[in-house]
Amino acid sequence: MKKNSVTIKDVAKKAGVSPSTVSRVISQNPRISKATADKVIRCMKELGYYPNAIARSLASKKTGTVGIIMPTSSEDIFLNPFFPEVLRGIVKGASQSGYDLLLSTNFEKDEELNVVQNFIRSSKVDGIILTFSKVNDHCIDFLCSEDFPFSLIGTPDLYKERVNHVDNDNFMAAFQVTIDLINSGRQKIAFLAGNKNLTVTQMRLAGYKEGLRNKGLPFDENLLFFGDFDEETGYQYGKIIAKLKERPDALIVTDDVIAFPLAKSFQSLGIKIPDDIAIVSFNNSILASLATPPLTSIEINPFKLGEEAMNLVAQAIEQGVRGKRCVVPYEIIKRKSSL
Amino acid sequence: MKKNSVTIKDVAKKAGVSPSTVSRVISQNPRISKATADKVIRCMKELGYYPNAIARSLASKKTGTVGIIMPTSSEDIFLNPFFPEVLRGIVKGASQSGYDLLLSTNFEKDEELNVVQNFIRSSKVDGIILTFSKVNDHCIDFLCSEDFPFSLIGTPDLYKERVNHVDNDNFMAAFQVTIDLINSGRQKIAFLAGNKNLTVTQMRLAGYKEGLRNKGLPFDENLLFFGDFDEETGYQYGKIIAKLKERPDALIVTDDVIAFPLAKSFQSLGIKIPDDIAIVSFNNSILASLATPPLTSIEINPFKLGEEAMNLVAQAIEQGVRGKRCVVPYEIIKRKSSL
DNA sequence: CTGAAAGCGCTTACAG
């Protein structure tokens, strides 16, 4: 706050016009004459003038900023490359549409709603991106009730017709993978799902069940497992599944971070992949390609999810778009673990 | 921008005081009587009043926001867990000190300076965190010349006495690891460093050289390699080093992301780890523990680096602190790859 | 195409 004391008034004086005119030049109002605009622009340069974003925001009631709500960062959720990739995508979208990005600073659990309310009530943002999708999410309730522009990564369990969201077709992905495994001769397909409260878990589970049904296989609750997205989950279920009396001959895992240590655990117990058990995983992170054997994994394009989420908020802010769904294609990357 | 039309004036009217008084209650000015404060607070609640952050910023010339400069996110740099972890640490620090976080949206290469200048000139932030440390960084030049509050993760190559920064003792870490390898009987220690333009590369290289010197081993330029922080680098150097006529019997690698595929590559070529060649790596990411054999790796505590960086900017902003250096301890996590 | 004026919602010396 020193140099920056060059204001619109200084420019106006130097250019011999009114502050209004300078303002119009800044906002590229087309009704200003070329000659005047040029003169003003020259004066701005000479004075080293830069518009004060805060003042603009206050007067125009637009911040040009989008708030990003991340999961509680006290958890190790960032260890999974999903969120970093989403963030990269958001950054790309923002750099194209010219928005600034305000990061949620919720460190404690379940603080998301507070952050959302704070962002909105203190007028810090024009829109919000929710980077993950919980069942029964109070943030969604709140944002909908305020009709505040936002977009969601994932699929909402409620208000579908009002929530802008971007997602993979997780139902289809799980369905297809299940079918593929059965077609290649597998009979007992287990499913290691993630956190029950995430809508993605529900969608994939539904696709898995439908795949079994479609192929005339029974759904066996004993072959369904839930767990956190971490190494430990993988090791633990590795042991558990290995000891099963009627061991499955295929396993769909909801994340590479789980599948990698799980595969490792299997192998240390003498279980061969894919001969004894095939493994298919989600997210296609670096872990999938580095595993031994490399893991078949579903690329869900988190970068694209982030980019589209940013585009969606922008549309929500600028054009009042609501309830738009955007589907990002997934891709099954076949590797040795399921061949 | 609808409900939010409750302003400080409405509260003042309802409470029968002046706007100035309400303002002082908001900022918890101690010179307000308890009775008045209570009354005002009650009115704020009844009206659902929340202070407008933008207006506060304009009037007070403080934004309460810190800008975070990340590497160009068009690169895959986020794949490395280092930056996500740093970010988590920054978020923790910010949630404690009450700052908001504005994320850089530089997507194209070498745009960092533009982002920094934009943040400052348009008065969007009170301070800045540079999350990485390049040699000859123009951002540092600019920030120093403006005497703008900022902190750096890493060690600056210039202006040390003016730059707040937080870093591991990378010289010592590389030195110690080199010595350890030599003490355990290794004779030819190779070093696979990262990007030459990063100061961390320089520090580790210096430590490595000093380790050799200290033990009376010659520095051999043919055992020094540079590369990007990615999988490909690992595979390529795996092949190259395997083919070397006089192959090293130990290798220090500047990142697990490189070391993991490199180790894999060695093994596919029949080179045994650690028997034929010991490997020590940096960053202790999930890859280090998941590798076969697990990799000895140096935990550099990126979370802590981020947290301290946030504390440092806060001190720079609030107390004018400059040139403070903060060292975050590293820890050598010994695993099978170097035993 | 341009200007004068009011206003965005706060803060902060100054005065009492």
Added chain:
DNA sequence: CTGAAAGCGCTTACAG
């Protein structure tokens, strides 16, 4: 301990 007034640096109807 509290208030009146000026001001932060812009934008935007309104008027011409």
